[in-house]
Structure formats: structure tokens, C-alpha cells
Amino acid sequence: MDNEIQQKLARYESFVNEGLRKDLKDTLDARDTIYDQISEYLKLAKDIEVIKDNGLKEMKTQVDLGSNFYVQAKIPDTKHIFVNVGFGFHAELTLDEALEFIKKKEVHLQKKAELFTEKASQIRAHIKLVLEAMAEIMKLDRTPGPRSLNV
Numbered sequence: 001m002d003n004e005i006q007q008k009l010a011r012y013e014s015f016v017n018e019g020l021r022k023d024l025k026d027t028l029d030a031r032d033t034i035y036d037q038i039s040e041y042l043k044l045a046k047d048i049e050v051i052k053d054n055g056l057k058e059m060k061t062q063v064d065l066g067s068n069f070y071v072q073a074k075i076p077d078t079k080h081i082f083v084n085v086g087f088g089f090h091a092e093l094t095l096d097e098a099l100e101f102i103k104k105k106e107v108h109l110q111k112k113a114e115l116f117t118e119k120a121s122q123i124r125a126h127i128k129l130v131l132e133a134m135a136e137i138m139k140l141d142r143t144p145g146p147r148s149l150n151v
Contacts (some may be wrong), residue, residue, distance in 0.1 A: 005137060008137065009134055009137060009138065012130055012133065012134050012137075013134065015130065016127055016130050016131065020123055020126055020127045020130070021127065023123050024120060024123040024124065024127070027116050027119050027120045027123060028116075028120055030116050031113050031116035031117060031120065034109050034112050034113045034116065035113060037109055038106055038109045038110065038113070041102045041105055041106055041109070042102075042106070044083070044098070044102060045098075045099055045102045045103075048081070048095050048098055048099055048102075049099075051078050051095060052095055056078050057077070057078060058074070058075055058076050058077065058078060059074075059075050059078060060072060060073070060074050060075070061073055061075065078095070079094065079095070080092050080093065080094055080095075081093060081095065081098055083098050083101060083102075085101070085105075
């Protein structure tokens with residue numbers, strides 16, 4: 001019976017380490033990706049506000065081409081900008097339209113992040129439940145069996 005209990009404990013441990021912990025990491029990574037997107041949209045909103053507040057008609061900036069490789073770019077007209085609206089599409093929007101879109105996109109992404117946070121909490125609860133069950137099994141395994149009385 002001791003061997004059977006050890007096998008069950010090994011299966012539970014494998015389930016926690018290879019299943020639940022991996023799911024938790026994937027969920028938290030997905031949530032972090034969403035937070036990164038929110039951060040990028042908020043940076044864009046801040047840049048738009050700077051353009052509007054200073055009445056900039058043209059500007060120079062640096063653009064990241066990827067892998068932190070920046071090039072200098074000149075924007076000849078700041079009346080319209082291209083905004084990533086999702087699924088690989090970019091829309092040409094006025095500054096006011098872009099700010100309105102960013103507000104809506106941020107709300108949408110926050111809701112999405114909250115769902116991932118809830119899912120992560122559920123996975124953590126499942127991990128805790130399985131670990132407690134394993135501790136209980138180990139405790140039961142250590143308790144002495146019924147003693148025979150010599151009368």
C-alpha cells in the first residue's frame with residue numbers, strides 16, 4: 001500500500017508541476033503581454049497630448065525598427081497618425097480620434113487583463129488544494145494502523 005500511495009503522490013506532484021504551474025505561468029505571461037500593450041497605448045496617448053499641447057505641425061523622433069535598433073524619422077504632418085487597431089491592422093486617425101480609440105482600447109484591455117488575473121487566482125487555488133491533499137495523504141500514511149490487542 002505504501003508503494004501505491006507514493007505513486008499517487010508522484011502523479012499529483014507531476015500534475016502540479018507540469019500542468020498547473022505551466023498553466024499559471026502561461027496565464028501570467030498572457031496578462032503581462034496585455035499590460036505591455038496597455039503601456040504602449042498610454043505612451044502613445046501621452047505623445048499625442050504633447051503634440052496637441054505644443055501645437056506641433058511637424059516633428060522629429062526616433063523609431064524602433066526592432067531589437068532596440070532606432071532610426072531618426074521626420075514627421076512632416078502631425079494632423080493624422082496611424083494607430084494599431086489590432087489583428088495587424090493600422091488605421092489613419094486624427095489626434096482626437098486616436099485619443100478616443102486609445103481610451104476604449106485601454107478599457108477593453110483592462111477587462112481582458114482582469115480575466116487573466118481571475119484565471120491565475122483559480123489556478124493558484126487549485127495548486128494549493130492539490131498540495132494540501134498531498135499533505136493530507138502523507139499525514140494519513142504516517143499514522144499507525146489499528147493495533148492488535150493481546151488479551
